[in-house]
Amino acid sequence: KQWYQRRVAITAGGITCITFLLGIFIFAAVVGNVGDAITSMNESKTTYQKRADAIKLYMQHHGVPDVLQRKVKKWLEYSWMRTQGVDEQSLMDALPERLRARIAIQIHVKTLKKVKIFENCEHGLLCELVLKLRPQIFSPGDYICRIG
Secondary structure, eight states: OHHHHHHHHHHHHHHHHHHHHHHHHHHHHHHHHHHHHHHHHHHHHHHHHHHHHHHHHHHHHTTOOHHHHHHHHHHHHHHHHHHTTOOHHHHHHTSOHHHHHHHHHHHHHHHHHHSGGGTTSOHHHHHHHHHHOOOOOOOTTOOOOOOO
16 A cells, blocks of 8 residues: 555656646746747837938938928827838738738728718729729828819
């Protein structure tokens, strides 16, 4: 009976040790992945910051008026907040044309239907319009349409 109890104690201790080590490895893997994600985000932010600093320095060097400099800075901030440094166009360019078209239709047809002049249009026309759209970022307060 003593032999059996020792055997059970050794086995239980071994299982506990293995479970402990497995937990440590899983924890290390999770922490490592989180660290990689943070590093990647910091890398994007650093690239954005370098580009923004270069643009600001260029404008100062060439005597661009303060009003225009503030507008450019606002646009840079807005662009960063909107995309977080992800170049959507290059992501989409990596896909085949048919998939790009399907994604664009899925995303933008709903938006077009909300516009008063397009709300009663046929789905096929809206799909064709979506495929003709080209992405463009405007700063808050910019005029997008002008009369005439």
